[in-house]
Amino acid sequence: MSYPTELLYTKDHEWVRVEGEVGTVGITDYAQKELGDIVFVELPRPGDAVTAGESFGTLESVKAVSDVFAPVTGTVEAVNAKLQDQPEMVNADPHGQGWLMRVRLANRAETEKLMLADTYETYLQEAKAP
Amino acid sequence: MVWQADVTVKRTALNAVHRAAGAKMTEFGGWEMPVGYSGITEEHIAVRQAAGLFDVSHMGEIEIRGREAATLLQYLTANDIRRLQIGQAQYTALMYPQGSAVDDCVVHRRAEDWFLICVNAGNTEKDLDWITRHNTLDAEVRDRSAEYSQLALQGPRALEILARLTRADLGRLRTYWFSPAVCCGVEGLLARTGYTGEDGFEFYFPPSESARVWDALLEAGRAEGLVPAGLGARNTLRLEAGYPLYAHELDEETTLLEAGLGWICKFEKGEFIGREALLRERQQGLKKKLIGFEMTDRGIARDGYPVWVGGRVVGKVTSGSPAPFLKKNIGLAYLPPELAEVGAEIQIEIRGKQVAARQVALPFYKRAKPSTAVN
Known part of the structure; x- marks a missing residue:
């Protein structure tokens, strides 16, 4: 899979799509593959504050429990409620319908520290090299 | 590179x-x-x-041979080696004096005086050491794992x-x-x-x-x-299938009776390591009991999560996971025996929150067509 150029990426394998003052957040294709079949998603509530670099939720595969870290700071506007019954959507469409939450950004300048798609792909290549 | x-x-x-x-x-x-x-x-x-x-x-294979091989195994394990015919395998445990398992294992009788034991990978060295230390009868004990x-x-x-x-x-x-x-x-x-x-x-x-x-x-x-x-x-x-896994349901601190493995404790066979402790426990009552549970509320129990009943921590999850075939979130845990009751509600602490679960009978899954009973 190629990584969409309109998304910004973190070293922890989350992405954010910034549209105006709102960022949509999810995990990358690489992350969903590493996790395996996702069977449970725990997300914050609308109105909750999230902080860049800090855990905002939990994804569970059959085998493992993983924290997901917020790429941006802000207030949760919405979460992807469909994932409660269809957590496998994160595996099937990680950059699209498998999104996790929308955040009203507190500080747009933060996003300048995130990686562009090509930088993220290089980062993955380096991480995979033995 | x-x-x-x-x-x-x-x-x-x-x-x-x-x-x-x-x-x-x-x-x-x-x-x-x-x-x-x-x-x-x-x-x-x-x-x-x-x-x-x-x-x-990765599983280990330990061979015990010689005229005294059966006698040695009869003393080291809980199950009854005499019931084991040539060509038969037996689920059993190498025992500590306190009634807990050094390891759980499958003993294969290749000949009257020739046994091959399949042991847990991570326990192979410990088992070998334990068997060798108790081998006062000079049976031949060899690690065959690499073969x-x-x-x-x-x-x-x-x-x-x-x-x-x-x-x-x-x-x-x-x-x-x-x-x-x-x-x-x-x-x-x-x-x-x-x-x-x-x-x-x-x-x-x-x-x-x-x-x-x-x-x-x-x-x-x-x-x-x-x-x-x-x-x-x-x-x-x-x-x-409700099978125990060493280092989860079984360890040095947990007796076979607590782990629900009383069926492999053959007291009538005579002396074996751990027999007295198990008999004493059977008479005095268990300190804890292995139970199965399924989550009734949203959440997945995982190994090590605390179990709550009546506002206090009463035990710990030893194995917890989604069950892909049953499509439930299930687990095993140790509880005080007086709280172990199929149908009773318990709470599993998941990331600081108590989530409801219900005790269910073990095993969670049994295949439709049962095979011949194991010895």
Whole structure:
């Protein structure tokens, strides 16, 4: 899979799509593959504050429990409620319908520290090299 | 850049085959093993509905031979070696004096005075040391682990798949029996045993033939839906079947009676290590009891999570996971015996929150057609 150029990426394998003052957040294709079949998603509530670099939720595969870290700071506007019954959507469409939450950004300048798609792909290549 | 092998982690003869197949690898019991190939859920379902092939070459094999071999084993283990005929296998445990298990294992009787014990990978050295220290009778005790690869073919289609690759009479090989056999042109020991709750076979053979046997089996079973399966599915399958896993349900502190393994404690056979402690516990009552539970509210219990009843912590989850075939979130836990009651509600603490669960009878899963009872 190629990584969409309109998304910004973190070293922890989350992405954010910034549209105006709102960022949509999810995990990358690489992350969903590493996790395996996702069977449970725990997300914050609308109105909750999230902080860049800090855990905002939990994804569970059959085998493992993983924290997901917020790429941006802000207030949760919405979460992807469909994932409660269809957590496998994160595996099937990680950059699209498998999104996790929308955040009203507190500080747009933060996003300048995130990686562009090509930088993220290089980062993955380096991480995979033995 | 040259790949530097990590010398502290052991690899089975199939390591490169697993990697080439795209397996996700993990460390388990000192071994680098495949966790899964296509995904734990898919592999788990395949084993319940068709068949799965597992590389379990990490398992240890300890051989005990000699005139005093049976006497030594009778003293070291809880089950009754005298019930074991030549060609039969027996689930049992090497015992500590306090009634807990050094390891749980399967003893195969190859001859009157010749036994092969399949032990947990991570316990092999400890077991060898324990057996050797108690070998006052001068039986021959040898670690044969390096001489065996072990593959487990498990699932309702296992027999028909294997039948294409061996002339052994599989129909007559009953559950918990084994026989020397040639499979895929390779000589080894074929046992009707497993750790998944399904019918199946485990084949012990020389490691140099591993890739040949692995490939031949996968090829022979492709049309039936046979898939390679990893330790991830092996764990969820054994959990659904209610089988204990050493270092989870069993450890130095937990007696066989507490772990629900009273059925392998043969007190009438006479003296064995741990017998007195177990008899005393049976008379005085258990300190804890292994129970099964399923989550009734949203959440997945995991190993080590606290169990609450009546506003206090009363126990700990020893194994917890989604159960892919049952499509529930299940677990095993130790509770004070007075709280162990099928149907009773408990709470599992998940990331600081109490989530409701209900005690259920074990095993969680039992296959429709029961096999002949194990000894």
